Amino acid sequence: MxxxxxxxxxxxxxxxxxxxxxxxxxxxxxxxxxxxxxxxxxPKGILDTFAEALYIPDNQKYGAFHGKEDFKRAIVDFYKRHYDVTLDKDEEVCILYGTKNGLVGLPTSIVDPGETVLLPDPGYTDYLAGVMLADAKPVSLNLEPPDYLPDWSTLSKETLKETRLVYLTYPNNPTGSTATHEVFEEAVNQFKGTKTKIVHDFAYSAFGFDHKNPSILQTPDAKDLAVEIYSLSKGFNMSGFRVGFAVGNKDMISALKKYQTHTHAGMFGALQDAATYALNNCDDFLxxxxxxxxxxxxxxxxxxxxxxxxxxxxxxxxxxxxxxxxxxxxxxxxxxxxxxxxxxxxxxxxxxxxxxxxxxxxxxxxxxxxxxxxxxxxxxxxxxxxxx
CATH class of the missing domain: 3.90.1150.10 (Aspartate Aminotransferase, domain 1)
Known part of the structure; x- marks a missing residue:
């Protein structure tokens, strides 16, 4: 073989x-x-927008590698409207061809071989693949019932010092646990001023039952060390479209965008138009x-x-x-x-x-x-x- x-x-x-x-x-x-x-x-409006966009001549050709201005603006407006987070559409937004590509590609983009990456246990299965493909060192971030939240005091000082990237995911897949603003504040404060970065997988953001799910970027200073990866698959019932985005720390975003210029040639314009409609018009649907x-x-x-x-x-x-x-x-x-x-x-x-x-x-x-x-x-x- x-x-x-x-x-x-x-x-x-x-x-x-x-x-x-x-x-x-x-x-x-x-x-x-x-x-x-x-x-x-x-939602029908998303489908209608996509169908109409198929016939736009510009959508039948190569587009800008890093996305349409309207789509990036919709992302910025969406985060401001839902989380009161201000983003720069050019430096703090990276369009993803399915969020899995960003989650798996991020270690290759910002972590060197042999460096430590903390992975939530339990957590989404393919984080590990991204770490191993980057020749980095996966270390478990132990999450215990019933809340499945990180306890940084359980990790040795040596492990914390060596860690270059931490994966978080709330609402948690698979446990259904959620985080509060305080949880993200603890994480940001734990690694503020160090070389460690954080990626928050926000795939199930729309589904918060006891309180609205917070964005890690609402935390003061979070953009100094964190990115958040948002999926349109779950909240908007768009899993087959394979559309998402990363937002936050400009250095991490820049590295991820560079990585994507070598692995993708730009998202289909009609998909971007459909996603733009979703972000601008479907708040009630969420x-x-x-x-x-x-x-x-x-x-x-x-x-x-x-x-x-x-x-x-x-x-x-x-x-x-x-x-x-x-x-x-x-x-x-x-x-x-x-x-x-x-x-x-x-x-x-x-x-x-x-x-x-x-x-x-x-x-x-x-x-x-x-x-x-x-x-x-x-x-x-x-x-x-x-x-x-």
Whole structure:
């Protein structure tokens, strides 16, 4: 097999190898609760804008590598309107062809081989790939239940001194935990004046149930050391469009833009026009998205409570982090659920060692499917008696 040693050492992407595969399940109809994207349709105005933009001659040609002025202005206006954060559209904004490209490409852009990068455990699976492709050194940032927030005092002074990049992600994928302004203030103050930078993955920003999710850039001095990566996939139901952006620290943005000039040749203009419309016109839709998933959260957690099935409180995002019964790790429980209940969920193990005895359950289903999934899971209550 022809493959570089660098790429060979990177674990296979969990979702890359599982999405689209044939699912073998038990006799019941399959309920897919492993999906990491909201289930609704893209708003009509976004689709209409995209369709019309296809016929604009300039959109059928190469565009500016770093994006249209209207799109960058829409990003700036969106952050000012939602977070009261002022951005420079030329120096503090980087358009991304899907936020995963930015999250994976950032270590190569700003970290040297052998330098330390702190990765949340549990946290999104592909952060590790970006670190390994940069020949950097991944170190776990241990997050513990029920809040899954960083405790900087648990890290040695040597580790903190050697760290060049920290990944944070709130609402957290996979646990559904959220951060407050104070959490970001602690992070910024911990690394202010050092060589350490922070990247905050804000993919599930729209989904905050107990309070609106804050931006790390609202923290004083955050732009001195942090960037935030925002996705249009989840809040706007635009996952297939592959559009996002990074905002914040101008040096990090500059490095990421340089990296992209060698890996991409500019985003399709019609996509930018659709994204511009979304940012400028769909604030109410973001509220509806959050309300929808809050109702689902309230219903599903009540069902789990009734059955005595343990889980971590879901404060944001679209996932519930459910503990496995005694005697099962996450992967074993995934296979059991498929075989016994025809329910597909994601194991916690790919998200870090702290996910070994959990599964990630998506609420991106319609009401009928969600009710059916809850009914089936409640029949497993006897399996959890030994967990108490």
């Amino acid at each position: 022809t493959i570089s040693q660098r790429l060979k050492q990177v674990p296979d992407s969990y979702f890359g190898k599982t999405m689209g595969r044939k699912i073998i399940h038990g006799p019941l109809s399959l309920v897919n609760m492993a999906v990491g994207i909201p289930d609704g349709e893209t 509220v509806q998205q959050s309300d929808t998933f809050k109702k689902r959260r309230d219903f599903f957690q009540t069902q789990l409570d009734d059955a005595g099935i343990p889980y971590e409180p879901m404060k944001g995002g679209i996932f519930i982090w459910i503990a496995t019964p005694t005697g099962y790790d996450g992967e074993e429980f995934v296979e059991f659920l498929l075989r016994d209940q025809s329910i597909l969920v994601a194991p916690g193990i790919p998200f870090g060692e702290n996910g070994r005895n959990y599964v990630r359950v998506s609420l991106a289903l319609d009401d009928a499917q969600l009710e059916e999934a809850a009914r089936r899971l409640k029949t497993l209550a006897p399996m959890y008696k030994n967990n108490i």
